[in-house]
Structures are given as C-alpha cells and as structure tokens.
Amino acid sequence: MARIIKEHQERRQELLDVAQELFYRKGYDSTSxxxxxxAVGIAKGTFYHYFKSKEDLxxxxxxxxxxxxxxxxxxxxxxTDMNATxxxxxxxxxIAHYKAVNRDVMLLLxxxxxxxxxxxxxxxxxxxxxxxxxxxxxxIISQGVEESVFDVEFTYYTxxxxxxxxxxxxxxxxxxxxxxxxxxxxxxxxxxxxxVYENAAERMLGAxxxxxxxxxxxxxxxxxxx
Amino acid sequence: MARIIKEHQERRQELLDVAQELFYRKGYDSTSxxxxxxAVGIAKGTFYHYFKSKEDLxxxxxxxxxxxxxxxxxxxxxxTDMNATxxxxxxxxxIAHYKAVNRDVMLLLxxxxxxxxxxxxxxxxxxxxxxxxxxxxxxIISQGVEESVFDVEFTYYTxxxxxxxxxxxxxxxxxxxxxxxxxxxxxxxxxxxxxVYENAAERMLGAxxxxxxxxxxxxxxxxxxx
DNA sequence: TTGTCACCGACCGACCGTCGGTCGGTATGT
DNA sequence: ACATACCGACCGACGGTCGGTCGGTGACAA
Numbered sequence: 093m094a095r096i097i098k099e100h101q102e103r104r105q106e107l108l109d110v111a112q113e114l115f116y117r118k119g120y121d122s123t124s125x126x127x128x129x130x131a132v133g134i135a136k137g138t139f140y141h142y143f144k145s146k147e148d149l150x151x152x153x154x155x156x157x158x159x160x161x162x163x164x165x166x167x168x169x170x171x172t173d174m175n176a177t178x179x180x181x182x183x184x185x186x187i188a189h190y191k192a193v194n195r196d197v198m199l200l201l202x203x204x205x206x207x208x209x210x211x212x213x214x215x216x217x218x219x220x221x222x223x224x225x226x227x228x229x230x231x232i233i234s235q236g237v238e239e240s241v242f243d244v245e246f247t248y249y250t251x252x253x254x255x256x257x258x259x260x261x262x263x264x265x266x267x268x269x270x271x272x273x274x275x276x277x278x279x280x281x282x283x284x285x286x287x288v289y290e291n292a293a294e295r296m297l298g299a300x301x302x303x304x305x306x307x308x309x310x311x312x313x314x315x316x317x318x
Numbered sequence: 319m320a321r322i323i324k325e326h327q328e329r330r331q332e333l334l335d336v337a338q339e340l341f342y343r344k345g346y347d348s349t350s351x352x353x354x355x356x357a358v359g360i361a362k363g364t365f366y367h368y369f370k371s372k373e374d375l376x377x378x379x380x381x382x383x384x385x386x387x388x389x390x391x392x393x394x395x396x397x398t399d400m401n402a403t404x405x406x407x408x409x410x411x412x413i414a415h416y417k418a419v420n421r422d423v424m425l426l427l428x429x430x431x432x433x434x435x436x437x438x439x440x441x442x443x444x445x446x447x448x449x450x451x452x453x454x455x456x457x458i459i460s461q462g463v464e465e466s467v468f469d470v471e472f473t474y475y476t477x478x479x480x481x482x483x484x485x486x487x488x489x490x491x492x493x494x495x496x497x498x499x500x501x502x503x504x505x506x507x508x509x510x511x512x513x514v515y516e517n518a519a520e521r522m523l524g525a526x527x528x529x530x531x532x533x534x535x536x537x538x539x540x541x542x543x544x
Numbered sequence: 545t546t547g548t549c550a551c552c553g554a555c556c557g558a559c560c561g562t563c564g565g566t567c568g569g570t571a572t573g574t
Numbered sequence: 575a576c577a578t579a580c581c582g583a584c585c586g587a588c589g590g591t592c593g594g595t596c597g598g599t600g601a602c603a604a
Binding site: 291 | 434437438441471472475476479482483486510511513514515517518521522524
C-alpha cells in the first residue's frame with residue numbers, strides 16, 4: 093500500500109473523524125477495525141500505533157464529543173440576567189431545538205445508536221454527559237433554591253436524577269423509532285410521557301406547576317409528522 | 319464424546335441452568351458457547367439444536383427469570399387489606415430485604431452484572447422487569463389515587479418512571495461496588511442518593527413526605543459494614 | 545554550504561487465537 | 575422407517591500482535 097506519512101495529531105484526528113462517522117452510520121459493534129483502516133487507508137498495525145484497542149478509540153471519540161458540550165452549556169449557567177427557571181428551560185430547549193432542526197440526521201442517528209449493538213457506545217456517552225452536565229444543572233438548581241423557586245436538599249443528586257430521566261426519555265424515543273412507528277398514536281403516547289417527565293421534574297424540584305419545559309411541543313409535532 | 323440422550327425439555331433446562339450460572343459468575347460476553355457446552359458435556363451442534371443463537375439463549379434465560387417475579391408481586395398487589403402506601407413500601411422492601419439477606423451472592427452478582435461486558439444482559443433484564451412490574455405498580459398507584467394518598471395523572475408512565483429510578487439506583491450501587499469501595503464515605507453518599515430518590519418518588523406521586531420507603535436503612539448498613 | 549549518517553516514529557501486513565455459527569453425518573428410541 | 579438428539583470438523587470474521595520497513599530530521603564532519 094502507498095505509504096503516506098502524516099503528523100501524529102493529523103492522523104489521529106482523521107482516524108477519530110472516520111471512525112465516528114462509521115460508528116454513527118453502521119454502529120459500534122458492526123464497524124470492524126478493518127472497516128476503519130480501509131476507510132482511512134492505513135494498515136492494521138498503524139491503527140494500534142494510535143489507539144490501544146477498539147474500545148480506547150470509542151472512549152476518545154466520546155471524550156472529544158463531550159468537550160464541545162461544555163462550551164454550549166457554560167454560558168447559560170454563568171449568565172447573570174436569567175433566573176433559575178429560565179436557565180433550566182434554556183438548557184433543555186437548546187438541545188430539543190437542535191434535535192428538531194437536524195431531524196433527519198437525528199432519526200438516522202437514533203436508529204443506529206439505540207440499537208442493542210450500540211449499548212456500550214450509549215452507556216459511555218450517557219455516563220460522560222451526565223458527569224459533565226450534572227454539576228452545571230446543580231448550579232442552576234442551587235440558584236433556584238436561593239431564589240426560592242425550587243425547594244431541593246441535595247442539588248447535585250437531584251440534578252443527576254433529572255438528567256437520567258431526560259436520558260430515559262431519549263431511550264423511550266429510541267425504542268419508538270426502532271420498533272414502532274412515527275404515527276399519531278405513538279406521538280400522543282410520547283407526548284404524554286414527556287408531560288409526566290416534565291411534571292416529575294417540577295415536583296422533584298419543588299417548582300411551580302407549569303413553570304418548567306423540558307421539551308418543545310411544536311418541535312415534537314414536526315418530528316412525528318414531518 | 320459419550321453420547322447421552324435426554325428428553326428435549328430436560329436438556330433445555332439443563333442448558334439454561336448451566337448458562338445462567340456461567341453468565342452470573344463470568345459475565346455474558348466472557349462466557350463463550352464453548353464454555354457452556356463443555357460444562358454441560360455436549361457438542362457445539364447440539365447447542366444449536368436448542369437455541370438459535372447465543373442471544374436467543376440469553377433471551378430465554380431472562381424470560382424464565384422474570385416469570386418467577388410475577389408470582390412474588392401479584393399477591394401484594396391483589397391484597398385487599400393493605401392500603402396503597404403499604405403496598406408500595408412492601409414491594410420495595412421485599413426486594414431490598416432479599417438483597418440484604420443474600421449479601422455475598424448479591425455482591426458477587428453486582429460485580430459481574432454491572433460491568434460493561436454485561437450491558438446487553440442488564441439492558442434486557444431491566445426492560446423485561448419494567449414491563450412486568452410497571453403494570454402492577456401502576457395498579458398500586460391507581461389505588462393510592464382513589465385513596466387520595468397519591469396525586470397522579472398518568473399512573474402507568476409514572477410507574478415506569480419510578481421503576482427506572484429504582485433501576486438507576488441499582489446502577490449507581492453497581493458503580494460503587496465496581497469502581498469504588500464499600501466504606502463509610504461511599505455509604506453516606508449512597509444513603510443520600512437513596513433519600514433523594516425516595517423523596518423524588520414521594521413528590522412525583524404527590525405522597526406525604528416520609529410516607530414512602532424504597533430502601534431499608536438497616537439493610538444498607540449491613541451491606542456496607544458487613 | 546553540503547554531504548552523510550544515526551535515529552525516531554509513522555507505517556506495513558502476515559499472522560494468531562478465539563469467537564459465534566454451520567453442516568453433513570451418526571446413534572437411538574419408537 | 576422415521577424422527578430427533580447428538581456429534582465434531584469446519585468456516586469466516588473479528589480484535590489484537592509483532593517483527594520489520596522506510597521517510598523525514600537534526601547533528602556533525604568535510
């Protein structure tokens with residue numbers, strides 16, 4: 093094979109890019125190392141010059157992914173003009189909006205990511221995300237407690253719990269996409285679930301009923317009917 | 319190899335028993351089909367006479383496991399002498415008590431089951447259990463709504479949510495067992511988490527504070543200090 | 545300035561053991 | 575005779591290893 097020499101970081105990023113694209117498109121289990129090296133155009137040994145195992149590659153992809161999230165979230169948390177309720181809603185709507193806009197990509201992604209063959213991928217991603225976001229959300233909750241709009245004892249653990257609920261909702265959605273259909277029946281069911289989750293979050297935080305919005309109704313409509 | 323003929327169901331159960339024991343002891347991924355057939359004393363082809371794949375074997379083990387649970391839960395739900403709060407607490411304490419009594423087995427189990435190599439096992443188990451228990455718990459919640467001790471709109475989805483929280487707590491515990499230690503610090507942290515979960519359940523259900531008990535404090539003490 | 549030589553590390557690809565799964569055939573009980 | 579429980583050699587794909595190749599770079603001598 094042609095021998096093309098590149099700088100370490102350049103090759104590493106190239107590998108991460110290609111592998112990530114393959115994992116997203118075909119799934120983690122179904123993507124072999126051979127697939128990756130063929131797509132990049134290097135030999136097996138070269139791959140192991142950069143990553144010590146397939147799982148190491150996955151870890152580093154997730155690491156890189158989560159890094160970007162911090163930059164989206166931090167500004168919201170640090171904003172001094174918003175109250176806690178606004179920040180909470182902003183945090184969730186930001187994500188929901190992104191997903192709604194990139195509907196097709198998200199559907200494709202969901203179809204692959206929530207399959208059984210990607211459990212490891214999802215698990216690692218969730219763990220990482222929760223670890224990243226929970227402290228931020230905890231800050232918001234603390235602010236809310238000070239502003240007396242929330243009533244919570246252990247802010248951090250409550251934050252974790254809410255994020256897990258949020259993840260759970262995502263999983264539910266994944267199941268619908270995978271095993272059911274995007275029709276009016278499933279839509280109504282999913283919306284009900286969302287309401288339950290929203291309500292649960294409000295009650296857990298001791299917030300006023302109807303003050304929190306974890307999902308965007310319109311965005312959902314678009315998702316199911318588009 | 320000696321040719322020993324058995325009746326279909328007998329051999330099937332034997333395979334399920336042996337495989338289950340191996341999965342529990344070594345984990346799903348780390349147990350190869352060769353391990354199973356060697357432990358039973360049959361040939362590779364014979365295995366595939368009974369199960370169409372390794373995952374099929376796993377599915378059937380979980381199926382068998384979940385069947386037994388229904389018989390433990392149903393009596394509690396159908397009892398006419400208990401109010402909803404009592405039933406709710408009974409449901410949870412039953413499990414917690416069982417776990418505390420079988421501490422060593424549970425620790426061993428936890429150490430294996432919550433490892434990354436068993437994600438598929440755990441995922442399937444959780445899904446199955448939630449599907450089995452959620453309707454029962456929903457019944458209890460409905461009863462509670464009638465008795466005016468709970469205040470819930472969508473009982474089934476709320477039940478699902480509480481069970482997911484419960485599972486999440488188990489996962490947390492699994493992480494402690496796997497990556498940390500059973501000392502006083504982790505114990506206190508875990509107890510705090512339990513309180514947060516308990517409190518969350520109460521608020522979600524609209525129950526009186528302090529009325530629900532999802533875990534047994536004493537049992538936990540034993541678990542961490544024994 | 546120019547040649548050369550040692551060295552680093554990016555790169556190669558044949559090879560390995562293990563895995564889940566297949567298949568043609570054999571023994572056994574009815 | 576027929577069904578079926580059983581056997582085990584065999585397969586291809588996988589993740590991972592390893593001994594070796596070769597291009598670029600910097601130190602140093604001519």
